[in-house]
Amino acid sequence: MKNLKSLQLFNVEQNLPDHLLSSLYSLQNVSFSKHNYESQSVLPDHVEHITLPFSDVEFIPDFAPVSSVRNVLLGSQTCQFQSLDSFKAVPDVEEIHLIAPKKLADISYVAQLQHLKILDANFAAVSDLSSFHEHQGIEEIRLRGSAVESFQGMGVCPNLRVLYAEKTKVKDLHHLADMQTLKNLDVTKLKPKSWDFISTLTGLEILDLCKTSFSDPSLLLNLSKLKKVRLSSSEVDPESSSFKALEELMLQREGNLIMK
Structure with a gap:
């Protein structure tokens, strides 16, 4: 034994x-x-x-x-x-x-x-x-x-x-600003006052914004490590130029952009 x-x-x-x-x-x-x-x-x-x-x-x-x-x-x-x-x-x-x-x-x-x-x-x-x-x-x-x-x-x-x-x-996510070590963030169903903080999270690889109030994909365009984004039932307009730019960026990285 x-x-x-x-x-x-x-x-x-x-x-x-x-x-x-x-x-x-x-x-x-x-x-x-x-x-x-x-x-x-x-x-x-x-x-x-x-x-x-x-x-x-x-x-x-x-x-x-x-x-x-x-x-x-x-x-x-x-x-x-x-x-x-x-x-x-x-x-x-x-x-x-x-x-x-x-x-x-x-x-x-x-x-x-x-x-x-x-x-x-x-x-x-x-x-x-x-x-x-x-x-x-x-x-x-x-x-x-x-x-x-x-x-x-x-x-x-x-x-x-x-x-x-x-x-x-x-209800307020700005306290996460500049947490550059974050790689995976899930804020499903949250509706903060502002999403501006998200552009400072430069280490993000996986981001879940499902059923949130998020509406501005341009905030994600400079996140160079981002490989997977879920935007299902968010407020993003899939016909907007910023979404099209994000879609193209994810294709170039062979990443995963989920809208459904």
């Missing part, structure tokens, strides 16, 4: 003796069920992936801190997290994936997670992203359908590459 690398306990309905896993020195990937996820006070030093695949999960158990953990997946159809404070047990985590955390209103602890690269928390109740202020590590934020109202306070996150803000409550 000392060479065991993966242990899946999500179908085990019994509690486990404490320290049962601590001697599994090669263990890298472990999952628990709702019956046993609080049973261990210590995990092996080399665990990298923790999965708690059930909807009742409210927190990460109070393990002795495990600095080796890089990836945490929490929930099934949903999860019950209200804050990220329990992530103190995994201080060097790089990826957090929460399944529909509809009660998650407080993400202030991300400021302590300096190695965090991905926060996947679609449908979260969070409205304030100021905890990400100039976060040096974050590369990907997924908050589709969340209660986010503004990007004010985030500052320029120097490594942010992916931002999914589809169906959020954001």
Whole structure:
């Protein structure tokens, strides 16, 4: 058993003796069920992936801190997290994936997670992203359908590459201006006061403007890395000269321009 690398306990309905896993020195990937996820006070030093695949999960158990953990997946159809404070047990985590955390209103602890690269928390109740202020590590934020109202306070996150803000409550996107590291931006169904900021996002490769109020393709013509644009049900006039120019540009790049 000392060479065991993966242990899946999500179908085990019994509690486990404490320290049962601590001697599994090669263990890298472990999952628990709702019956046993609080049973261990210590995990092996080399665990990298923790999965708690059930909807009742409210927190990460109070393990002795495990600095080796890089990836945490929490929930099934949903999860019950209200804050990220329990992530103190995994201080060097790089990826957090929460399944529909509809009660998650407080993400202030991300400021302590300096190695965090991905926060996947679609449908979260969070409205304030100021905890990400100039976060040096974050590369990907997924908050589709969340209660986010503004990007004010985030500052320029120097490594942010992916931002999914589809169906959020954001009405002003100018705080994203000059985030030149952004490669993938999804603002489906948003209707901000102005779209002028978008011409400053010179690193964009993928842009989703489906069902938005966006109407001026000329703002995209100087985005030299843009390869995929979705304009379905936006306010763009497909007969306009600026759209024709964008269409020609995407053809030259062998890119993908979607209007339907």
